[in-house]
Amino acid sequence: MDIQDQDATARWEALGSRDPRSRGTAMEHISQEVMQRVESIGPIPATVPSPVATAGHPTSDLNDILARLLMLSKRCPFDDVRERCVWLLQNVQDFGVRIPRPLGNGPSRFIPEKEILQVSKVDPRTQSIFEDAFAALGRLDNISLVMGFHPQYLESFLRTQHYLLQMDGPLSLHYRHYIGIMAAARHQCSYLVNLHVNDFLQVGGDSKWLNGLDGAPQKLQALGELNKILAHRPWLLTKAHIEHLLKAEEHSWSLAELIHAVVLLTHYHSLASFTFGCGITPEIHSDGGHTFRPPSLSQYCVCDIANGNGHGHLEERRGNHQVSEVSGEVEVLMERMKQLQECRDEEEASQEEMATRFEREKTESMLVATAEDEECVPSRDVSRHFEDPSYGYKDFSRRGEHVPTFRVQDYSWEDHGYSLVNRLYPDVGQLLDEKFQMAYNLTYNTMAMHKDVDTTMLRRAIWNYIHCMFGIRYDDYDYGEINQLLDRSFKVYIKTMVCSPEKTTKRMYESFWRQFQHSEKVHVNLLLMEARMQAELLYALRAITRYMT
């Protein structure tokens, strides 16, 4: 049985080979096996009312295979495999066996499937990255597909993730996946949790751990606290937390392990943000990604048959409608950027000008929930900072805790964080550094339909706005710019995504930057994700540094 299993795994893996011949052979094997099984149980499924529920072992086994075939038929970057899978599924159906259909509309609920998938067909670079990813993992997850809009970033992202999960590191493989699960669960991101539960079991993890943190070793339980704080209120992290983890006698962490864990936690917290922010749907072959019910019984029938295109049309129509309504939104934004540029070139805005700007922002923004007026309005710069709506992040000020602002000039990623990470977990500092820079500097010099636009200012505003929500301050930034450049719906989206990503809705996604392309919105998501990761990392690393000194 073991050997059979191994054989089967090997066969699936061979599908990722770059050599068409070995793919062909593997496909041949698989189809033989499937047909064999189908023939052996051929007549039964037709009579069984609900195969999924009542199916005995062989059928559910077969169903898994069929689901996998379905996934391949849609997601495999190799044409030949896709075609063969479709053909095979057709054959199976001809035998009277029910075959699964994908639920949902492609990799993302927010973005029409065909727009995502055509990316790989256009750009050979994306295609080759997809092939690499497929060969490495035997799957091409929806996250990668969506990130495929930005191949340069995707490459860096996959390299980092691969290093964190597969390559040399202080933590064992199942620990890494478990930490991934812990982090994703913090944001109730079932997509990532499912993905890593599978991986966790595959690398030999103990399924008892999956019952809850109680089932896991004490060492991991101790990490729960760090996970919680990092995810929601990283600014509360102190060196006492670190000490608690490192000095727990037999269950203690080593510094290197802790760094690895921290990088993993922050990676998955921010990845959860991305997952929700882009409305990533479950993988086709996992639960909730497909159904065996015939289309006619399903309420999804229309869109399912059209495979999401129905929705797409609808959206497009609505989109067109909106365009006429809100045309000029982009132009306004660009105009503002230009003005800011000019105005700054002249001279710093005067005191009064700044004040009125804030006034307007204050009334405009409903987000200023608990912007406690500081005893005295401090100097211009500081007040600008405190007044910022994001600073009123409920957990931050509601409790009246006084949290000193984190000054980037005193502890920055480039100078301090990088050195610490690289010292304790070699090469990861470099990989993260590249990833951050890639995300921060990525630009195509376009905005919606306009070309040759310098978006530096906008990107910086988004980045700093997110850091601002975590209480991280850049001395050299005029936070008034944020209010100029980011409109309310956009701020709502950013804040939800960063602070409580599970609440992100399609409406939020659609209501900001309505004229922008999906690829640009994904770009924004990447920025959000990386900025958040860096913010969390900065707090965690600073606590570790303090512990060490």
Add this chain to the structure above:
Amino acid sequence: MEKMSRVTTALGSSAISGRTMFCHLDAPANAISVCRDATQVVVAGRNIFKIYGLEEEQFVEKLNLRVGRKPSLNFSCADVMWHQMEENLLATAATNGAVVTWNLGKPSRNKQDQLFTEHKRTVNKVCFHPTEVYMLLSGSQDGYMKCFDLRKKESVSTFSGQSESVRDVQFSMKDYFTFAASFENGNVQLWDIRRPDRYERMFTAHTGPVFCCDWHPDDRGWLATGGRDKMVKVWDMTTNRAKEIYCVQTIASVARVKWRPERKWHLATCSMMVDHNIYVWDIRRPFIPFATFEEHKDVTTGIVWRHQHDPYFLLSGSKDSTLYQHMFKDASRPVDRANPEGLCFGLFGDLAFAAKESLISGDANRKPYPGGDRRYPIFFFKKPDLTEQFAHVSSALSVFESSLESKRMDWFVKTARLYLLSGKSFAELCDHNAKVAKELNRPQVSTTWTMLRIMFSDPANLSTPGPNHIGKLGTLPLMNSFSMKEMGMGTESRLDRSKGESRQDNIHLELGNSLINNICPTAENEETEGSEGQAEYMFGDAELDDDDLYSMEHDNQAAEEQEYTLPQEAFPLRHEIMDNPLAPEHLQQDKADSPQASGNEAEVMCLTPIESFSLISISQPLFSPHLPAPFFCPVVREMLSHYAEQGDVQMAVSVLIVLGDRIRKEIDDLTQEHWYMSYIDLLQRFELWNVSNEVIKLSTCSAITCLNQTSTTLHVNCSNCKRPMSNRGWICDRCHQCASVCAVCHHVVKGLFVWCQGCSHGGHLEHVKNWLKSSSHCPAGCGHLCEYT
């Protein structure tokens, strides 16, 4: 002496004096700077901006420049510099991007003089011109450097580095117009202050940000740079291309670097993270700091030599909110604590060892190294360099040559090549390997293989050669044929370790006659000669028996069906052999393990070997015909660990593979993995790629088998357009031609492809071979003279 006098002249009559001292600041410091006459120091940080007077015994706060109820961000300093010509003039770089100058001569409390807010991002560095009063230079995070004339309200020129973030700017001490700038992307640029349009030259100095740079105060061409990559590099800028002449590797990213005055080769560094010490390096001695100051409790953020011509005073500010004056005489000298020793293996197993002369001469009358190796100390004397203040150490170098037989690893290579690990029946594999070991003159290993075969395969046919055996070992008590056989082998192996010399045997003293002495491969070879004769003779005897044994057995294959019927005696004996002799308590265990032993005449023989101390029991219980193979597992496990500990991991792994499932579960995965890794590593060092691959393939640890799956990618360039092939088979994306076409038959090569490294043409292995038999030119007609070797 001459230098000293120069110092005094430079300092004039007011020679500075003082002691190591410190004072508490209210807040962490970011930077410090001294005024020209070395009497005052300014400390700047996010929440501090003060001037302290340097007095004989203490620091005295002279002035607080941070005034006003709510100090603005302009007071939050990233850097500060005191003008070296004009003693009332200071400049600071603010984190919000402002450049501020301060005039101490102002009568009001607020000494702020000029405010330049031209930079868009944090200003990292300000620098006054060393001789020009009104010229100030700044470098900022926004990638620009600006030059200000303090008589004007705005900058006179702007220099664009064309990249993110300027980390440091420094005017050259000697060239009036030149300044250097270091960047976050690892570059260093040289600019002429008169030409703001383009840098004079640029070179990449570090990987990652270059945090600091400093011109040598005397030598005009030298620039020291320090970066996040933990290196300090000294560049000679007088040549056409900047040339790296010295490099010091530190243990943490380098935040500041400052040349030591009056000492050509010395510079001080401090780090940005993790490491709190200040080091002074002699750049010619990059491995160990010349001096270390260890006072700070948090990272040091600013260092400055107190006076331009005095090398004995160093001031430093730190994140721990202290300001220190370090006296050079109080510095710790790591070199005093270091043990100058070195050890290195040569290509052919020679060993060189260098140590302080005093250490070696102590045991000069030691007897020559055993094994006949020659030892000859060689002394090298480096001509002492007077300018170097390093403690001179004379070391003795000893070279130990390995004798050809003892340390050569030939046996390892041959064994690795010749062993069979799979593909035949278990017994055959064991026999083969035993033979291999025997031919290489490693009788113990050979015997082990034989025993393994006996233990784990059918023993029934062993009875036949019994009588033969007894005949030869006549002195043994005759229990049965097996007992004879086993006895002989058991003791012989056991005595491998006991060296057979000072035994105190009680019962089987006569057994000594049949004992065969041989030396573990890793043991000292001095004993070899003494016991060689006997060993060969006796062992030869025993081996003969074994061979007889095998020949019989082969005639008798059918009997192999009956597994698990090993004679009982075999096991206690084996136990002894595998037993780690260092652990006498095993004796008790062993006896307990074998119920029969207690009831029977269990003879115990105590051996007191030369260097290992063991209690070894030999028991000869009753014959019991059915003994399951797993019964031996603990024994075999211990044997394997023993071999592995002895350094013969080859044996451990080979047995592991050959025994396969029989033993695998007995040994924990980590240990197995460890053995495999060690063996594979050894094999690869000897370039035995095929064997190593076979081992990887045959191993059952998932961690090992996956080694074969790593780095399986081969990157090739298209032979037409010379650009990297993307990964889509045989056709190059760019030039749309088949990339790997055989130059001889013009078909696509799918399989073994050989190509010339000179002209990159090639093709089917056979075709190219044939072609090059008749012609020496490239088959593609490119004119290259290809070679096939």
